[in-house]
Amino acid sequence: MFKKFLSICIDEFPETLEYTESNENATVVTTTVLKREIMCIPEENGEVDSIDGPQCTNYNLHKSHGDHVLDSCVQLVDEHLGDKYRRASRTIYGNRIPWKTNKLAEMKSAGLLYVSYWGNGALGAFASFMLTEETGLVEGDAAHEVSVPVIYLYEIHVAHAHRGHGLGRRLLERALCEGVARRVRRVRCDFFGVALTVFGDNTRARRLYEAIGFCRAPGSPAPAAPALRPTRHGRKRVVVARDPLYYVYCLHMP
Ligand SMILES: CC(=O)SCCNC(=O)CCNC(=O)[C@H](O)C(C)(C)COP(=O)(O)OP(=O)(O)OC[C@H]1O[C@@H](n2cnc3c(N)ncnc32)[C@H](O)[C@@H]1OP(=O)(O)O
Numbered sequence: 001m002f003k004k005f006l007s008i009c010i011d012e013f014p015e016t017l018e019y020t021e022s023n024e025n026a027t028v029v030t031t032t033v034l035k036r037e038i039m040c041i042p043e044e045n046g047e048v049d050s051i052d053g054p055q056c057t058n059y060n061l062h063k064s065h066g067d068h069v070l071d072s073c074v075q076l077v078d079e080h081l082g083d084k085y086r087r088a089s090r091t092i093y094g095n096r097i098p099w100k101t102n103k104l105a106e107m108k109s110a111g112l113l114y115v116s117y118w119g120n121g122a123l124g125a126f127a128s129f130m131l132t133e134e135t136g137l138v139e140g141d142a143a144h145e146v147s148v149p150v151i152y153l154y155e156i157h158v159a160h161a162h163r164g165h166g167l168g169r170r171l172l173e174r175a176l177c178e179g180v181a182r183r184v185r186r187v188r189c190d191f192f193g194v195a196l197t198v199f200g201d202n203t204r205a206r207r208l209y210e211a212i213g214f215c216r217a218p219g220s221p222a223p224a225a226p227a228l229r230p231t232r233h234g235r236k237r238v239v240v241a242r243d244p245l246y247y248v249y250c251l252h253m254p
Helices: 002-012 063-093 099-107 167-187 203-212
Strands: 016-022 029-040 113-119 122-134 148-158 193-199 227-230 236-239 246-252
Touching: 002 029, 002 113, 002 167, 016 167, 029 063, 063 099, 063 113, 063 122, 063 148, 063 193, 113 167, 122 167, 148 167, 167 193, 167 203, 193 203, 203 246
Parallel strands: 148 193
Antiparallel strands: 016 029, 029 113, 113 122, 122 148, 193 246, 227 236
């Protein structure tokens, strides 16, 4: 299935991401073009081992280039979410190891695909995801035991310089959800859809996911219920619901 999945991704993710910007009088128009690179983290002795070529780099066969890609990705994650990871690392990873070390180890999980976009040698955007199985997504499964095939989105990042031009939506909505996931659904009738984890206070990313149609998964942490707290003068005040550390979102494709 991995080879089929990869060929769908190669078809559905655009080879370039392009956008134009103009100055106030529209006299100068600049076009930015970012070029695609796809890399896979192979499973040991799996069919992914045989994958390598101009359309997809096999991390195991090109470690030094692969490490450059992963270092650039983790650098972007640090720029965007480093503060949140530093604060939450022990809760997320359950150890005292620096978050970037944990993140890099996670980023080498077998089966992950990286679709990255580059301009002038710099990483402009990337999405990493895996075709896997996940629990906690099925409505009515109170024990969160039912495991379903999903595309799990590990990361989506657009560098500051390229934000607000529709690239995030282009990659997630058009390429991954409407493109890749719809096609996987056609060949696997038990396929659930797309799932992801997002920090509770990452409102910009959450707005994007909700605009595309993602909902909080049944097994996701929920906001703490509003509570009544006494003020210094003895009167009660309502504390508004607080976001948990993270939410799990999913997009079901029945
Ligand atoms: C699974 C995970 O990876 S969770 C972590 C997600 N990644 C991050 O938080 C990293 C930092 N953020 C980013 O990289 C980017 O902001 C992304 C990926 C969330 C969005 O990428 P962009 O290319 O900027 O988004 P795009 O231009 O496609 O806009 C999509 C939506 O984002 C939101 N958005 C865009 N610009 C803004 C802004 N200035 N302020 C608030 N929301 C905005 C809007 O909801 C917009 O919806 P619209 O298409 O209806 O206008």
